[in-house]
Amino acid sequence: MHTIVWFTNDLRVHDHEPLYRATLTKMPLIPVYIFDPRQFETQVLGFPKTGVLRTQFLLEAVADLRKQLQNSGSNLLIRVGKPEEILPQLVKELSVKGVFTSEVYASEEANIAQKLSNALAQEKVACKFFHTATLFHPDDLPFNIAQTPDVFTTFRHQVEKASKVRKTYVVPPTFRSPEGVIWGELPTIAELLPNEKSSPTLLYKGGESAALERLQVYFWEKDLLKVYKETRNEMLGLDYSSKFSVWLALGCISPRYIYEQVLAYEFRRTKNESTYWLIFELLWRDYFKWVSLKYGNRIFQEKGIKQLPQIPWKKNHAFFEKWKNGETGIPLIDANMQELWQTGFMSNRGRQNVASFLVKDLLVNWTWGAAWFESQLLDYDVCSNWGNWNYVAGVGNDPRENRYFNIYTQAKRYDSQGIYVKNWLPDLAHLPADKVHDVPILSDAEWHRLGIHYPKPLINARKWLSKEPFKTHKASKPFK
C-alpha cells in the first residue's frame, strides 16, 4: 500500500504538512504533480490564462521540486491532464490508500477538489486537505471564515490580538518511494502553450532553492529587511522589496518560514517598523484568502464583492490593447506595463497605478485588467490578484470610497527623476529629468523641439494638474 502526496501550489519540501503527515503513515510515498491543460487555455480576451513567463517559472519550480525529492531518496511523478481523472487512475494502478494535499481558496480549484474527493470516495480512498499557504491557520482565527471582517484593519487587529502563528513542520530528510514507478517527463513550453516555441529567460528563477536563497540574500547577506518600510514603494530594481511573492504564489516558500526568519532577524539583527511591516503585508495576503473563501465567486464578477450593479464599465478593446501593450501615452503607465510584459513582475506601486488608470481613467472593465495580470504575473495568486483588483475598482472591501490615483502626482512623487520610466521606455531616455512625466501635457512645439517620438495620450492628462476632485465611478452600496 502507498500514499500519494499531490503537490499543487505548494511546491516545496520545507514546512509541508501533507508531506509530513504522509511520512507518518510509514507507507511508501508517491509525490505527484499534474499540469492541468485548462490552466493554459486561451481566454475569451485572446491570451492564455497562464502566459509564457509564468509557465516557464512553473516549469522551473516543478523541476526544482523533483530535484529536492530526489535528494530525499524519492522522486516526483509528473503527468499532464485533469487531476480529478488522473489521480483516481493512479490510485487504482498503484494501490494507494490515501491522498494528502493542500487546501484551496477559490472556486475553480474547489470544484476540482470536490470532484476528486467524490471519485476517490468511490474507491474508498480518503483525500486529506491541509492549509499550507497562509501565515495563520484558519482554526486559530478569532472568527469563522464566514465572519471575516470586511475591513482589513479590523481583521488585523483581531488576529494580532488573538492568534498565534503555528510552528513550521519539520519534514524528515529522507523518505521511501516504491520501485518501478514511471515517473514521467517534465512537459515543454510548446506542449503546454502550442503557440510558443521558445523558453524565455527569467529574472527570477522558479523553485524552492531560489526562494530560500532570496530570503538568505534579502535578510541576511544584504541586510535589507531593516529598511523595507522605507524602500517598499520604489519601483526599480531587485532590492526595494522582498520579491517573495513570486515564490509564495507557487508555495516554493512557506509564509510561516518567512515569519520564523523575521523573528530570528529581530533577535539577531534589528527589530523595527520595517521588520513588522513585512508581516503586516503577509497579513494582507492571508486576508485576501479568507475574503475569497467568504465571498466565493463574487471576487471574479464585475459587480465584485460589494455586488454593485450600477457601474457602466466600458468594453473598449482599443483602450485595453493600448494599456496591455504599454502604449497609452502616459509614461508611468507604459513603463510599468512594459516591465510586466518583459519580466512578469511589477511593483506594488506600479500595480496600483496601472490598475487605477485602466479602471478610473479609461473606465475599462476591471475584470479584463485582472485577467491580463493573471496571464502575465509570475506571482499570480488567485486571491491576491482578484482581491486587489476588486479593491482598486471600488467593488471590493476598501473602506475609503472612490479611491483615485492621480497618475501625474504619483509619477512625480515616486519617480521624480524619471529614472524608472527611462529604464523601460528607451524612446524617452534622452529627455531631461523634469520633462519625462510631462510628455503627455507638453505642446506640439515642445514635442518637436525635444524630438519626442511617443504615442499621444489616450486621455487629457491636463486634468491631473487641476485642483478639482476627479469624477469617477461611485462605489457606495454596502456589502450584503
Ligand SMILES: Cc1cc2nc3c(=O)[nH]c(=O)nc-3n(C[C@H](O)[C@H](O)[C@H](O)COP(=O)(O)OP(=O)(O)OC[C@H]3O[C@@H](n4cnc5c(N)ncnc54)[C@H](O)[C@@H]3O)c2cc1C
Ligand atoms: C491590482 C493588483 C494586483 C495584485 N496581484 C497580486 C498577485 O496576483 N499576487 C500577489 O502575490 N500579489 C499581488 N498584488 C499585491 C502586491 O502588489 C504584491 O504582492 C507585491 O508587489 C509583491 O512584491 P514583493 O514580494 O516584493 O512584496 P513585498 O512588499 O516584499 O511584500 C511581502 C509580501 O507581502 C504580500 N503582499 C504585499 N502587498 C500585498 C497586497 N497588496 N496584497 C496581498 N499580498 C501582499 C506578498 O505576499 C509579498 O510577497 C497585487 C496588487 C495589486 C494592486
